[in-house]
Amino acid sequence: MSWLLPSAIAVPLLAAGLTVLVGRRLAAQRVLAATGVTFTLGAAIALLVQADRGGPVVAQVGGWAAPAGITLVADRFSAIVLTVSAAMLVAVLAYAVGQLGRDALDWWFHAKYLVLTAGVAMSLLTGDLFNLFVGFEMMLIASYVLLTVRTGPSQVRSTVSYVVINLVASALFLVLIAFTYGATGTVNLADLAGRLSEIDPAVSEGLGLLMLVVFGIKAGLFPLFMWLPDSYPTAPAPVTAIFAGLLTKVGVFVIIRTQTLLFPSEGPSTLLLFVAGATMVVGVLGAIAQNDVKRILSFHIISQIGYMIMGLGFLSVAGLTAAILYITHHIVVKTGLFLVGGLVETEQGTGALHRTGGLLHRRPIVAVLFLPLALSLAGIPPFSGFVAKLALVQEGVALGRGVIVAVSLAVGLLTLFSMTKIWSATFWGEPAESAGRAGSGVLAATAVVVATSLAVTVFAQPLIELSARAATELLDPAIYITAVLGGG
């Protein structure tokens, strides 16, 4: 089964190359894109099953044993996140095809989308620090070109900011690689885990903090997030949806991976919990201040990241279980919300709250799609966000971390507040002029995402059991290290 690991990355790459070769034959591009992305989803599911039954699946690319070669690893954690991500990539591709049907966004959309898919898969599966850099760059270059295409004068500045900030982050990543290799002589994560414990603990800890910062920029942690809400809202809906759903979560994934594998420690981390709380609060305040659907949702990306870091900050099985469940839930819900935001823009021509209204009466289906996602985001039962938040709150109470629990609940209320702001201004009120009509394709794609989020609710128990097994695995780095260095 280990052949699935490189294939999950390389098949979309091959498809990307082929879409470039077939040129302007749109139908062929679509078939290739759908095949590539769906293959990754299938591979992810197979890997998840395999990793859950028999422990981490490892592939040494090129046949060179770690730590010389690049190792790809699918343990439960990476397989879960990859599965959810790939599912969203498939759904959003369907949405994009539906939306861009007549007026193709640009000729190379599918190639870029496939490279984004490959980049996400590589970043999630790789067991190598430098390969992670490459995976990030693939993800980023695809995101740059998806974000910048067809930008007008008003958006060009925000996309420029996005690219520049990410280049600064990439430079910092290179500094991290230089320091890490300089101090340890390896870039293989499993090998690093051992070597970092042998060097001066001060250096090791410093590298851990540098990693937190470097990946924190990608994840949108406080106070490194400001670029995100300025740039995400400018892209077309499917592009923003996939950015919002996946990119920051890849950052969170890498933070959790590196902090648990490379810098294992006992007991809750006050630093992480502080960062978590600050991220939640600042993000939600930003959301409240906004007056545009996509901007509100973008700030909520930040705020929600705080919850995932909160779970990590507990550094316990239950805390990480909650974090993993939260990531799963959030990827789906956030993607869905941005897709609904896209529906609003299609219907009303804008997402600016003072110009929308009455959509509940004109297109009730959009309201029906919005409501469960919005309530889930705010952590209202019985939706998936509630289950994930309950898991966090229970662990916070059990550990006696009252402050972060109180903050997380208060932020939940403010989230509800900003969701009612969207509801009130967009779905209620005097109907705004109709600008268009969302087609059945985009509605169906959105409905699939909503259904997925409801499935997370219904199957919360098996999911939480799976997450708990993944969390246990994360807190025992020896499993990962043995899988990479010992076997394969």
Place this chain on the structure above:
Amino acid sequence: MFLVLIIHAALALAVVATRSRLGRSAFALGALGPLSLLVWLTTKSRSIVDGIAHRESIEWVPSLDLVLDLRVDAYALVFLYVIAVAGICIFLYAARYFGSDPKVGTFAGTMVLFGGAMVGLVAADHLLAMFLFWELTTITSYLLIGYSDHQESARSAALHAALVTGGGGLALLAGMVMIGTEAGTFTISEILANPPSQSAAMGVAWALVLIGAVTKSAQFPFHGWLPGAMAAPTPASAYLHSATMVKAGIFLVGRVAPAALVAAAWWQPTVLSIGFVTMVIGGWQALRQNDLKLLLAYGTVSQLGFLFLLVGSGEAKLLYGGLALLVAHALFKATLFMVVGTIDHEAGTRDLRRLSGLRTSLPAVFWVAVVAAASMAAIPLTFGFVAKEAAFDGLVKSGVGLIALASFTSILTVAYTGRFLIGAFGGHHPGHEPATPVGPAPRNSLVWAPVVLAAVAAVIGLVPGLVAPTFDAAVEAASGAAKAGKLVVWPGLVPALGWSMVSLVIGATLVWQNALVQRATDVVGTVSRRLPSADGAFRRGVAGLLSFADRSSGLIQSGSLPRYIAIILLVAVIVPATALFRSGISGGSLPVGGLLEAILGLLIVGAAATLLFTTRRFAAVLLLGGVGYGVAGLFAVFGGPDLSLTQLLVETLVVALFALVLRRMPAVFTPARFERTMRIVVAVAVAGFVFLGGLVAFSARQAAPVSDRYVEMAVPEAQGANVVNVILVDFRGFDTLGEITVLAIATLGVSGLVLPILRTRRDSP
């Protein structure tokens, strides 16, 4: 029981799905929800009253102790009957109340959903399950209040209710999780059987639970949302905001009081104080209203205060009267809301200053109102009287202070009841038309639905023995005390009767001397308007929150790219530095470097330093190229010919591309505007971090690098002598695969960015 919940959910879906065909008859279909509940209750109530609680359970997320335990005992039974009976009447009423607005179907479906949530809330024997239904009532209430969504007032009232009760809900959740964690179970009956003992944490937990109950049941200081919720259509006001949802908090405090008393000594005095303040404020405000619906709403606030202290006190004898009064209140208040709705429907207004002569034009409505109002004012031979006597009987036994305060608010109750009746149905108001014109007298459910409710109340008032066993069982189920009180038509000459009669007489006098009362309320009103009101506090709170959000995001989210980068770099430098430099910097043993290195280094630094002051773009590009060539030289010195070659070629291409782009731009840079000091500080910090961090990190190496294996394996295993190239295409070929992908996509991106715009410029010069 789950069947009833499923019926509600399915009905809600069915109603919404068929809304365009059903019109307002959607409510008739929706009435099947509470009807199914009533059927269920009638089949089960005998055994439940006998003390055998009905249990059902569905495991949802057992890992989180999230189990949907339902347990219907006699205490819950009382509430369920209210939900069922009031529900059926109100749904049928609503089927004639609304017009042909297409929104009606969605409204009806939401109301059914609410009904189901309410059933679940009362039946839940699990804290988290109860919370689930609790929040569901909040959300459905939000949607129902906002029915007239084209009106800003309705939208903001909906928000007010959602935020206050939603916020209370989250406090409740926190409290519940704390209690559940401490008790080791979330099952309510188990917690009650074995409550956590007193501790600071449990004190906080029970306070949080109390906050939840206080917000939901519109207790002071959170009562402001309830009058606002009158923006909802009258059927919703009658169902949610008088009969059912606002009783949820009371249900909760009554349910948990025995356990709360164990852990929190302050519980009882706090509950009593909150209840009393709410009673007085609500009663007083009711006296000042001109809108009949608002008058009833404030009356509800007042009554809820009374119920809160009776039910939540944890005293069985108070609970007994409280439960009876709760049912009586649901019956008469829902009736009166429907009366107001009918008046509004027929006369086109509910302003009591504009209404007159309805006694003759709507006689049936008038008589229903009289019966219900009598119950509200606790005139003998009504259910209201029977219930209040039971309550007063308990209060008398608890002390003279309590009964005196209760009697005082009873006076207010009588007074606003009078104001309501006279205002709605009274005759000739000086200066007004003698009678308000009304439509043809209604004969449908607009009349008979309230009649049914009023009749139920009247029958109970005359024959309380019909329901007394249920109340006995309910109080015993909730508090463990048997025979804590009694329901009788005539209590005999007991002290409680004396207090009631006195308040009735004084109240009647106030009704008689209406003008005097109005003057008094005007005077006090002008004073009290200056005091902070609950509603005003909420409005200011929301505006303040929005402003705070704007200010704080304005501060953090400055929108300035240089500032963002400065923050990121400073964090990236400072945070790791706290650990990295802890064990000191020792780079003394490191080699300084050779002469060639020094020369190349000087060239590079010189070119870079010149770049700082260059204002011409082309010069800057050439200098950048110079730096690149210098770095290529250093690479060569370090033994990297491939690297050096690649760097030279890439640098050449970069300069060429720069030249291609910059030829279209002005020759000179625009001057920098970002603070110079800040730029210097950040630049020095970054440079210092790189230098010192490099020293520390590079001296930390303990083990041989993995690349030794590459050198070993390159020729024998990978068949290549150029180790760097072997790494690129073989050992780490996967990196290279990713890398060329980046190049390909970047190229496609450049074409997409530049070509269209050049084409447009050519087409339209």
Place this chain on the structure above:
Amino acid sequence: MSLISLAVAAILFGVGTYLILQRALSRIIIGLGLVSHGANLLIVIGGGFGGVPPILSEGVDPATVADPLPQAMVLTAIVITFGVTALLLALALRSYLLTGTDEVEDDPEDRRVAREVHPVVEPDPDEDMHEVVA
């Protein structure tokens, strides 16, 4: 590694940072170029003291060769940076052609939010006391 090269890398970072922290995009790109030169240099320095080129032809003692892995990583990094720089240049060009400047302005929506005022909305006391049940 040597102190001179490390200092050169650090200075490249410093100068690059100084150039990045302003608004002319073309100058930011030059700053980013300097920073990536610095980063590449840093990685090579992290590989140790250098040595003879890692090309194992006859007569080369494997013990004396420079660490090849940092070289390979830097090669990859150089090329990736090149691709991204090209994209950024195109973006600068587009920005210039569309707006007539390559300055990166502040986000207008952020500035608008920072200036916004929220009056306390008082309820209308004379609101019609009637529900429209059309």
Place this chain on the structure above:
Amino acid sequence: MNRRPSPILEHGVVSAAGPMLVFSLYLLAAGHNQPGGGFAGGLVAGVTVVLAWAAGGPDTVRRIVPVRSSVLLGLGLVIATLTGFVSLVAGGAFLESGYLERTLPLIGTVKLVSPLGFDIGVYLVVVGMSLGLVRALGGEPPEEEVGS
């Protein structure tokens, strides 16, 4: 920039382009054992393209490399990826290298290594990139219908 390129310069570049491209192919082929490889080779070809543009503009570029850049990019990507899959299908690991040694008449011993296939993919992408970038950024005057 409406300058007429100097015909002499243009001629010089066009005649130099052939040897430079051959040199770039040599770098590609020799890379496994000598300095060079797909990157260096591709970049030399890229510099050739830039020189051609500088000397004669887009037409000259097209004369030297008469292909769409997207074809090179796509082809390079597909070749590199397929090299990875070939070994996977053959039962090895993804991108695992295979070697083939044959003694051919007249030529002698030829050693074929699969990493060379991968390096060809790299080379094609780098050439395609140089071509695409020069065409796009140098696309004024934009008479040509650019393929990428």
